[in-house]
Amino acid sequence: MKVYISADIEGVAGIAHWDEARKNHGDYAEFREQMTREVAAACRGARAAGATEILIKDAHASGRNLLHRQLPAGVRLIRGWSGHPLSMVQELDEGFAAVMMIGYHSPASSGANPLAHTMSSSRLARVELNGRVASEFLLHAHAAAGLGVPVVLVSGDEALGVHVRETHPGILTVASGRGVGASTVARHPDEVVEEIEARAREALAGDLSARLLPLPETLTLRLRYKLAELAYRASQFPGAVAVDDTAVELVARDPLEMMRALLFLA
Numbered sequence: 001m002k003v004y005i006s007a008d009i010e011g012v013a014g015i016a017h018w019d020e021a022r023k024n025h026g027d028y029a030e031f032r033e034q035m036t037r038e039v040a041a042a043c044r045g046a047r048a049a050g051a052t053e054i055l056i057k058d059a060h061a062s063g064r065n066l067l068h069r070q071l072p073a074g075v076r077l078i079r080g081w082s083g084h085p086l087s088m089v090q091e092l093d094e095g096f097a098a099v100m101m102i103g104y105h106s107p108a109s110s111g112a113n114p115l116a117h118t119m120s121s122s123r124l125a126r127v128e129l130n131g132r133v134a135s136e137f138l139l140h141a142h143a144a145a146g147l148g149v150p151v152v153l154v155s156g157d158e159a160l161g162v163h164v165r166e167t168h169p170g171i172l173t174v175a176s177g178r179g180v181g182a183s184t185v186a187r188h189p190d191e192v193v194e195e196i197e198a199r200a201r202e203a204l205a206g207d208l209s210a211r212l213l214p215l216p217e218t219l220t221l222r223l224r225y226k227l228a229e230l231a232y233r234a235s236q237f238p239g240a241v242a243v244d245d246t247a248v249e250l251v252a253r254d255p256l257e258m259m260r261a262l263l264f265l266a
Contacts, residue, residue: 002096003051003204004149005042006088006140009035009060010105010115011156013176013192016184018115023062034189035060036067038102038155041193043072045200046100055096059088060103085259087119089140092147098208099144100200104156106179107135112159113179119266125246126224127266129258130216135163139262145213146255152203152211155196157184170211172203219252223265234265 009021012034019025043054054075058066063080071077084090089099108118109126110133118127118136127134129142137160141151153172154164161173174195177186224247225231235242239261240250248265252258 001049001051001098001204002053002055003046004089004092004096004099004144005039005046005054005056006059006099006101006104007035007039007056007066008088008101008103008105008136008156009065010103010113010117011160011176012038012103013189014184014186016114016182016186021061021115023065032065032067033070035065035103036070037189037193038196039066040071041197042100042102042153042155042200043075045197045202046204047072048197049201049204051097051204055091057088057090083263085256085263086143087140087259087263088136089143092144092149094147094149096147096149098152098204099141099149100153100203101137101140101151102153102155102196103176104135104137104154104160106157106159106163107133107138109133110159111179111181113157114182114184116179119262123225123227123230124223124266125226128220128222128224130220134221135160137164138167139259141167141213142215142219142255143259145215148212150208150211150213152208153196153200155192155199168211168213172199174199215255219255219258220249221252221258221261222247222249237261237265240265 106112106116110116155174158178
């Protein structure tokens with residue numbers, strides 16, 4: 001059984017400020033370590049459930065955060081960014097049984113995590129998919145579904161867990177804490193690690209296909225930018241239509257087309 005793990009940092013236990021997510025800041029090392037610990041826990045749980053192959057995408061910022069030596073031997077790790085539209089699930093294909101998303105976070109415009117964003121934290125104020133506020137989980141879950149691969153586990157802030165379960169009640173979640181304004185109320189990091197390992201094992205039991213996200217016939221993507229000049233530029237992309245001074249809308253036929261557009265618009 002092949003399992004894919006996509007890892008981010010803004011939803012790991014305890015993180016509360018952008019300094020803690022940035023390589024050039026002294027606070028970063030602690031949360032890089034926690035990101036690695038949470039991913040390692042997902043690997044252990046997956047192996048206990050029968051995973052024979054695990055591929056991990058380091059999907060935060062530079063894509064060079066996870067400490068590979070602290071992950072279980074035998075796992076493969078994608079570092080950096082290829083430029084492929086699958087982005088945070090690069091190299092995912094139909095041969096995988098399941099996807100797990102670790103350290104994910106609430107979407108742009110949410111007050112539930114002080115680090116909430118969707119794709120570009122500097123450019124995008126809000127992203128919607130078929131009229132619903134879209135998180136990075138939602139976008140990449142659709143990308144996975146386009147390949148016939150279900151997302152079975154998501155860890156991150158409390159509100160993201162609600163968002164995930166609203167999307168598909170069969171997806172298991174682990175909450176690392178909750179945001180309150182510019183602060184977080186965090187669970188103990190060891191407790192989160194332990195629960196991720198247990199839930200990863202549980203997530204791979206039973207009929208995984210029952211957790212596959214149903215795909216709509218079309219995907220309508222609306223991107224609201226922080227600056228009108230960014231929206232104007234985005235409106236020049238083939239198929240993108242200006243909605244107002246700061247937003248554009250694009251209709252995609254399938255998830256890959258949607259992700260390809262995001263590669264240039266996000």
